[in-house]
Amino acid sequence: MADRKRLYDPSKQEDYTKLLELLAADSESEDENPNSQSDSDEDVECNESNSDNENEDVSVDINTWFRVSKETPVHLNLCSGDSFDLTIVSDPVNFSSQYSAFTQFMPRSVFVHVADQTNLYAQQFLDKTHDFSPRSRYAKWKDCTTEDIEAMVAMEIGMGMCRKPSLKDYFSETSWLLRTPNFGEVMSRDKYFLLRSFVHFNNNANFVKKGLPEYDPLFKIRPIIEMTKETYLQHVQPGKCVSVDETMLKFTGRLWFKQYLPSKPSTKWGIKLWSLCDSKTGFLCKFDTYVGKGSGVKTGETLGEHVVKNLLRGFEKSN
Incomplete structure (x- = not known):
């Protein structure tokens, strides 16, 4: 039972932030399958200008992350016959991996904000609610950290890549058929469902009711929209x-x-x-x-x- 009650381990912070890469690595193993189709069916050509202004054709797999040069259009020829140029205007190191690219459009400030609002809502809920049982999972609540929110988002993305009949199945440790590595190692089942119950993006105390002039239908997620919508044009022209x-x-x-x-x-x-x-x-x-x-x-x-x-x-x- 001790293994089922794991709490947040600061030493696993790197695992939390790298979970996306660990999950994406599973797809790379398909390249080693001898029965897979030839690389020519899945390749695209990337023409990239070098320091001598000479064009060089590089064949890369569509699932492979490749470096680009700052403010240099990357010309992609897809096997479908379509082609386009994509201009990266930020530091190329920001796009050196799937995880680093993800953080350019979903910066750490977003996770800090979500952690603060989640802790605020949990405190508001616990202050108003006094009739739950001492054995209730709400009684086990402890303020979450930014790393907890990052881990939860990574797990949600991973769940979209690996579908299961129930959320509890991702944390199954007894069934050889349902057991999925990484999920239970990153966060315990009880902590995941408790965090999922309290996750919030805005302060409910500032909510304006429908019918009033300042009513915002997207109030619940408005801070996240405003914090992320400007990131798109900051990195790609x-x-x-x-x-x-x-x-x-x-x-x-x-x-x-x-x-x-x-x-x-x-x-x-x-x-x-x-x-x-x-x-x-x-x-x-x-x-x-x-x-x-x-x-x-x-x-x-x-x-x-x-x-x-x-x-x-x-x-x-x-x-």
């Missing part, structure tokens, strides 16, 4: 041709501004986003969430005009 279109984020839960678009081939139910993307690469530059007709639209302005002007704000003097 789009081309001169951009496109504005609607994108569906799959969601089947209960939400009053959930949309149904029967014309979409894959995601018909979900949250609609207005997206500004690079026309050639499809890279997402900016986005805005659609929360209902007329929201934020000025008098005498159509919804289409409002969306385009809002997403193109900051590009007025761009060539």
